[in-house]
Amino acid sequence: NVTCSSDYKNYPIFDGCTPKTNCRRCVKDGLVSQEEIVSLMRLLQNGMKHGGSSGGASILDLHTGALSKGQQFINIYKSLESTELSETFPNSDMQVYRKVKNKILAAIANEFGLDPKKLHLTNPTFFSRMTTTPAKTQHDEYWHYHIDKIQYGSFDYTSLLYLADYGSDFKGGQFVFDKTTNNNEEVVIEPRNGRVSFFTSGSENPHHVQKVVEGVRYAVTISFTCDPSKAITDPLDWTVFRSLL
Numbered sequence: 001n002v003t004c005s006s007d008y009k010n011y012p013i014f015d016g017c018t019p020k021t022n023c024r025r026c027v028k029d030g031l032v033s034q035e036e037i038v039s040l041m042r043l044l045q046n047g048m049k050h051g052g053s054s055g056g057a058s059i060l061d062l063h064t065g066a067l068s069k070g071q072q073f074i075n076i077y078k079s080l081e082s083t084e085l086s087e088t089f090p091n092s093d094m095q096v097y098r099k100v101k102n103k104i105l106a107a108i109a110n111e112f113g114l115d116p117k118k119l120h121l122t123n124p125t126f127f128s129r130m131t132t133t134p135a136k137t138q139h140d141e142y143w144h145y146h147i148d149k150i151q152y153g154s155f156d157y158t159s160l161l162y163l164a165d166y167g168s169d170f171k172g173g174q175f176v177f178d179k180t181t182n183n184n185e186e187v188v189i190e191p192r193n194g195r196v197s198f199f200t201s202g203s204e205n206p207h208h209v210q211k212v213v214e215g216v217r218y219a220v221t222i223s224f225t226c227d228p229s230k231a232i233t234d235p236l237d238w239t240v241f242r243s244l245l
């Protein structure tokens with residue numbers, strides 16, 4: 001448990017959801033199965049084939065279609081044909097993505113004693129790939145100290161799902177909760193395949209990612225808000241998506 005910051009007061013408050021006196025950090029293993037990890041890695045790798053940053057950090061956002069490419073971002077939903085899209089992101093894997101998101105939402109609601117209906121997915125929610133390639137733009141500089149609520153605004157609860165193992169798939173790249181005025185100790189989270197870490201998004205939980213010094217680090221940032229006006233929807237099935245074109 002950590003003492004909640006007052007960051008949340010600068011935003012609309014949603015009773016029974018907005019962190020007030022119950023701020024925490026939590027790590028859970030075993031929530032996501034190896035089979036589910038395989039599906040998520042397929043989505044990530046298939047998507048990255050069509051892009052990838054020229055620097056060390058690439059993202060793929062399945063909600064907006066944003067994909068790092070070179071020094072910029074493209075919208076993969078606009079740049080691929082609909083048949084290519086359904087091959088790149090099979091519906092069965094997209095279903096796993098939605099299911100895993102719902103499991104994490106349920107775990108957060110349970111941990112914080114919230115009604116899961118009050119918690120909504122928000123932007124940005126994205127896959128990340130971090131490598132040792134030197135940064136070319138600011139977007140590649142993933143290692144900076146930050147506070148999610150300040151950086152992203154809508155976030156109230158941040159979750160991170162790791163898709164690679166620290167120590168074997170990559171070296172460096174540990175997640176660090178930095179010291180605060182109330183908390184004089186750094187806490188390091190070791191990324192592990194299938195490990196889910198979640199925490200309240202305010203200044204009580206400042207953090208950074210150490211630079212990756214070897215190998216490739218894969219993760220998903222899955223973000224939640226209490227503000228229904230900041231909610232985003234799940235990516236659609238391609239059969240539905242295509243019928244809308």
Ligand SMILES: O=C(O)CCC(=O)C(=O)O
Pocket residue numbers: 128148160175207209219221
């Ligand atoms: O990948 C991680 O461990 C942390 C990423 C992060 O801090 C963020 O997306 O805001």
Ligand SMILES: [Fe+2]
Pocket residue numbers: 146147148207
């Ligand atoms: Fe963060």
